[in-house]
Structures are given as structure tokens and as C-alpha cells.
Amino acid sequence: MHGSYLTSMSSSSLSLSPGTIAISLRSQFPSASFVDCADICVTSLQSDSRRCQPGDLFVVIAGTRESAEKYIPEAIKNGAKAVLTGRPLTGLEVPQCIVADVRKAYAILCMELADRPSRQLEAVGITGTNGKTTVSWLVRSILQSAGHKTGLSGTVEYHDGNKSRPSSLTTPDALELSQLLSAMVKNEVTHAVMEVSSHALDQSRLAGTQLAVAAVTNVTQDHFDYHQNLKNYAACKARIIQHLKPEGTLVLNFDDPVCRSMADGKQSDQKLLTYGLESEADLQATGIQESAAGTEFEIVFEADTVSVSTTLIGRHNVSNCLAATAVCLGLGLSLQEIVTGIQALENVPGRMEQVNCGQSCSVLIDYAHTDDALRHAILSARQVCNRRLFCVFGAGGDRDSSKRGLLGIAGSEADRVIITSDNPRSEDPFQIMKAIAAGCQSQGVTPELIEDRKAAIEYALSEAGAGDLVLIAGKGHECEQILRDRKVPFRDRLVVEQYFAEQKISDSQKVSA
Template identity: 50%
Template sequence: MSPWLPQSQEPVSLRQLFPAASFVGCADIRITDICEDSTRCKPRTMFAALPGTRCQGTAFVADAVNRGAGSVLVERPLPDVSVPQCVVQNVRAAYSYLCEALHEYPSQRLKTVGVTGTNGKTTTTYLVRSILKSAGHPTGMIGTIEYDDGIEQKPAQLTTPDSATLASSLSRMVHNRQTHVAMELSSHALDQGRAAGTQLDVAVVTNVTHDHFDYHRDSQAYAEAKSRIFDQCKPGATIVLNADDPSSQAFQARLAGRKVVTYGMRPNANVTAEVLEHSLHGTRFRVHVGTDSQMFWTSLIGPHNVSNCLAAIVATSTFGLSLREISAGIERLDVVPGRLERVVHDRDFHLFVDYAHTPDALTHAIETLKPHTAGKLICVFGAGGDRDQSKRPLLGRAATEADVAIITSDNPRSEDPASIIQDVAAGVTNARCEYHTETNRRAAIELATSLATSGDTILIAGKGHERFQEIKGERYPFDDREVVQNILPFRLPQPQPVLDRMSA
């Protein structure tokens, strides 16, 4: 299952782990290995027949048994299966619990911070890691951009990996003597129980806005998926909610008796902040916790990043860190890859790359940059194919708050890029915004740079840190930052004027 599975470990008893389960062909099943891919089964492996969106794992039971699987994990008894069966109510959740058990429960040996939300997950986890490491706590991370076990950093394949990879990653952190972990939990992973066995000391919900309705159907189902993070909390865990987000009120109503701490820019939150000064080079703000307060400085820009800082402040304060220690950790983080990341060049306009691919995130990015733009704000963006089509016109509407909008391809996947662009353009309602369409993303970026003059700002949104473009089932190398550097002359970054850190 994993090179980090202890070889001397006693087999896990499914009867003990799942006392409500039914067993076919046996009284108990004891395993040392489990997998969800029938082609990887070997003698005595348990095969987990996971339900899928396109096909069911039960269709591969025969193949798993033929390859040597000694038992199967299913949601209903299967006829004509020659090996013992463990029948559980939810195979995905049970699989996650088993992966944790086989790795000797790593999440129980770490201090864990889980972050979910439509926007801000990645930035918040980067902030949490920076704060904890700055305070002397070795901290791993699992998220959209990378998996960091404390020694090795690998590019992420999914925001929240499959259950086996997740348990293995946490086990490596324990082995590498990490004490804490900051991890993103996507709505898909929560809905599927992919991380059900992972126990949290802190659960953070940044916000719940429009996204993933192709999977979750509607806002209610989406919010319900996010709320499943609360089921993974350890006894006495802290739940952190954004008081500025309307969804937090609904969540709080169901959390009576739990330890809930709220944050926000409004005075009704437990932890609040006021922005004192901001520019395209950083933000200075004051945080209030009861009668205590502390000045903070961050190189991250925009009010939404102050909100992300507040989420990280509350999360890390639960481990006994002072506001001064937390402030040092926030200041230590210079940039989050692809999150309003500045691309340095020799022209006299600003250029930022951002991952914003939801209407809310795109609105925040534009609202952050526009007040600091002396000339035009030019936005290059698109929408992903084979994903939530209902947000496409909303993205168009959000982008036209810029002065110039260039609608282009994102990751069209199996869809026709021109058709996606047409859906997005249907949301363009601001007559004051000049807008263009260009299916070729590189050409769209070239158009933006040709239109930009002194004092302008270009925002290239949608892909952020991604280094590929997915078209017709193939992934082609494409990094917005590298494309810009190929188009425009590039120089090494020069010292930039920043807000007075000493005054903070």
C-alpha cells in the first residue's frame, strides 16, 4: 500500500474497527494491505469496491480476486464471490478509516488544521504553515499546489488526495518528525469521504460561494458537503468560521455545544481586523482579540487576504501561539504561487497572475487591483470545460468590472473553446467595459500586453500556479507566468517599496 506502512504492524481487525459491519463467508477479516485499484491487487490484499461517478468498483471485484485479493470491502453482499466480504454502509469512508488504521493513525499523532471553502483554502494553509514553522513547529502541508512532508515537496495531483495517498503522506510527516500539518479539504473529498479517517484539531471554513454545481447540483448540497468537515473534528477541536460569510450563520446553528471561534472585518466576530494601509506591495492591518491587539504586515494584497490572515491567526492561536509570534510568521510568507503573484518585467505597467476561477474570487481580485491602478485594468480570463456551466456568465459579469476584459480559453478539456467563450460572454452586461474574445490563451495574453500602457494593470486569471493546459484529453505545457516572461523582457526583481514594517 505504501513504503511507509510498518512491516511489523499487526493486522487490522475489521470486526473491531467496524462493529456494525456485516461479514459474508467469515466472522472477521484481518488485513495488512488494501487498495482501490483491482490491477494492483496481490495475494491477501483487500480490494475496496468504491462507488464512482462513471463506473462502480463492484464491476472489478472479479478481476481483483483473480489477481489474488483475499477479501473485498463492499456496500452490499455480492453473489458468486469466492473470498470473504465486509459489508459496510459507506465504502469510501470505511476505506479512509482503514488507510488511517494501516498507517497507525498518523492524523492522531499530528496537530492537524483542515481548511475548506470556495476561496482562500490554499492561501490560508500556506499562512498556517508559515506561522507554525516560524514559531518552531515543523509543519507539513497538503493542498492544491503541493504535498510537503517536511523533507520533500511534490506537485499536487488533487487538492485532497485519495485516501491511501493522504494516509501515506501523513505517515511520512510523522516519520519525518513533523508535529503539525495544514491541509486543504475540497468539497469533493468531503462529499466522497476521501479524508473521513483524518481527524482534525482545527477545522476552518473560509467561505461558501458559487462553485462546483456540476457535481453538487445546487448551493444547499454544496454547503452540506463543506459542513462534513465538522464530522472529522477530534474531541475538543476548534471550529473556525468567517463571520463575514452568510453561510457561517447556518453552520453555527448546527454547532451548539462545540468550540466555535469567528473572524471577520465586522465587529460581531470574535477576532477582527481593520486595514490601516494597503498598496500593490503589501497590507498593514491591526487585529483585535478581546482587549488585546497587534499590528500585522503582509506582502499579500487585498481585503480578501486580510480575511485569509485572520483565518490563519485564529487557527494557529489554538496551539498557544501569541499574536506577536503569529505576526512574525505571516510576515515571513512572501508569496503564494499563482495567488495575485506579481510577474516582474521591464514595461511600466503592473502584471499579476491569479488562480481566481469563481465569480467571487475574480471579483475580489479586480476589486483589489483597481483602486491601485492609475490607468486601465485589463483582465484576461476564461472558464474551464466539463465543469459548472452555470458560473460562466457570472464570470463574464464579474470580469467586466475591469476596464478591458479579454475572454479566452482556460482548460477547455473536451469542450469547444469557442462555445465556452460564448457562454462566458453572455454575462457581459457592463457597457463601459471594452471586451475582446480570443480562443488562443497565449494570443490573449499578447493582446493584453499590447493594449497596456503606462500606469495600467493586467490581471491574468483562472490558472494561477498551473503549468499545463488541458485540451481534448491531453495536457500541454502552459504556465501563464512563463508565457508572460517570454512575451515581455524580464529582469531580476529589484527592491520594491513596501509599507513601513518597523511601524508594525
């Protein structure tokens, strides 16, 4: 039964289809107030007026650029029978429920109507500026290798245990998240691994979700267009602890001072596992050896030491492996199961991803779009580069403009710096590039500016010779470029593959001539 509602009766008097869950808003939110009704009983809800169906509760969520209240008439026209809002509204034909925090109430209702799926799963939440995707893929690989059916929600994909689809957000809207977790339960998934963005935590998308393990990888500058400063940003990241079960495990990177400060946020019965490459921590790595084929190291935990060989490149990926190890220890897996799972993961799309087309130079594609991530990507690339290191990168438009110069400073560590467009959105791409270039110039480095990203990549590849390495940063796995109001198909890896394919054709034609 879709969208049943009541305005003055209890949910017990409803005639519901088997398995349908009905929520009394007065019972769920005792401090809420009501207009034109004593109570509202909900079986379905929607925050998008275009998707409202007869009987839905329409949730009025304030947008960043405009008020959602103007969409109420459309929602009612499409069948919404009641409204959840943050303030009493005049002139409405339908009952209203007024709550202090609409986003939080919305997420709680989504999870309640989905029968609290996170309580039927061992759910893991991973947040942090950098490393979320790699750590989540490592955790999934470890769990699957150990025989646990695992779902995933993250920057690259949403996977319900049976089917995968490209993701739209790192952490989906609360309704979509509840539906995804519910599908995992239906598909007999035992573990759910979720990347959790700072936006999602700030917007309470995880309200009603319980985590068996919560991990914070690091906190460095990003999204200051939204959070304004590091203090606010870090406070949002720390909110993940609020979703941890009373007996859950908190995993923190003790190499990161902001993460270290979060240790006091856990409850007394919650466990803490720490990791670090440089700091005293529960998990540490020794004997790190880097090469173009991957990385070898040893994990030290309590009295145990185990050897690991992974195709992942870079010291930062050793840190990511430690994070995944800590998460899985928190889930009760053994060190040997963890090592097997780490070694089973061949690569993560767009994360220090090698492109091998038989060319003489090396090519790496990475999602690095913060100065900290770019610096680590360049340092890692330097370890496996025999000659010159080229770096092609840009910065997103309509996003934190204060990090553009910092990206330029970080990028200056390469031998050849080629600045190009990323996702300029509504901004002039050349103005973004100039802001990045200013950071390079502050380091005494003169970058090359090529606005067309395809041309910039092809130029770097044409300039690189045997033993050189080309690092293409910023977009990673992404399959489109956002140019003003258009999204055009674009994938860094495909540009590289097409370039070398054309080179082979050209070379063969020269030989035959």
C-alpha cells in the first residue's frame, strides 16, 4: 500500500498491506507540533516534489540556493497528503508536522520505513578527506575473501550485493541510502561498507543508521566553500562517532592530528583502534618497499607481524591498508584473513591506477583533488619514476576556491607541471587555471597552461619518453566533464588509451610506407 496516512487516528486502525510499515509522527517525534491534525501516520515519503505519489508525506528540505517550500503545490498536485516542515506554513490544504530538524527527521523516517536495515547488517562507515574509496574497496575485498557477502556505497559505485550501478553522490540521499541498505538485507548481504562524506554528516543523512565500525582516515583542507574553515569541517567529520553502536569500534589515523583529537569522542564501552606510519599506534607498518609493480610491507599488531604484498602504489596506500586492517579487526576478522583480502584487490578505479598500453613511459591516473592528496600522489609517483615526472591537473569550479593556489604549490613538486581544466562548471576555466598557476609561481615554478583537458593529456604523453611518468590527477574514475550546464562524456583513462592506439596506427603506417 503506497502512502497511507492519518490525521487523527492511530496507525493500528489503518488497513495495510502485509509487510507495510506505518509510522506515527507524534510517536516518533514527541516534541513535534501539528497543523490541521492530531497526528500523521506515514507509510511512504518523498523530498522531491516531482516524484511524489498519492498518499506520500512530502518533506520540505531547504536547499542551498532556494527554498523547497515553493515546490509544495507540485507535491500536493502529485498526491502528497501531508507535509513535514521546519516551520508552520500558511495557505496549505494538507496537514503539517513541524519539527526542529527536518533533515534528521527525514533520515530517521527513511530508515524506520525500511525496517532499520543497518541493524540487520554489520555496517561500516568510512570518512576522511582522502582515502575513503580505497579503504572501502579494501574492506570489501577483505570481507568477500573471508566469505562475507558485502554491499558498498561510495564515490565510484553503489552495490547491493547483487547489482552495481554508478554512484551520484559519495553518500546518497537518506531515502536512496535506506533503499540501498534494505536491498542489501533482501539480498542476504551480511556487511555494508559506506563512504561517508562531510556533507552527508552535516545534513544528517545517516540519522537512524547504526555503525559497527566507524573510521576517519584524515582531515585536511577541502570543501571550505561549504564548511568555511577547518574547525567546522573537522567537527562534521567527527559526527560519524554519533552513529557508532554502543559496543562499536572507532578507527583513527594517529598520523593525523585532527583524527587524534577525536579519540576523546568515543563512549566508554566503544573500542578504539589506531594506526599510523609515523606515530605510536595499535597498528603500524614496517619494511615498506615501493616499486612500479606495487608495495610490500609488514603489518605489526600487538605481538603479531604479517607480510603484505599489494599492487597498490604509494606510502599513502600503506596507510589505507592499515585503516582497512583496523576496520576488519574491529569486525572480528583475523590478520591472515585480512592479508588475503588486501592481496586479492588488484586496483581501485582512478586511484593511482596504472594504464599500460605497451608505451615506453608510465601513466598513473589518480582522483587527487586536494593539495594533500596531490602531494602524496606525486611523492608516491616519484618513488616509481625513473626519469622525469609530469603532472597534469586542474581544480573544480564552483567549489572551494581557496585550495587552488595550494594545489599549485603541491603540483610544483613535479618536474613538468601542466595545468588544465577539471570540472569548471559555471566558472571560466582559464581563471581557475591562473589561480592554480599562482601557487606554482610562488614556488619558482612556471607551469604550462592548456585549457582543453584532452589536449593537455595528449601533450604530456607526447612529451614523455622512456622512463618518464605521467600523473593525471583530479578526476580519477569520473566518466564525464561538467562544462557550464553541460555534462560531456570524458574519461582520463580512455583519452590515454585512444592516444596510444592512434600512435600505434601511425607508427604502423610509417613502417608500411
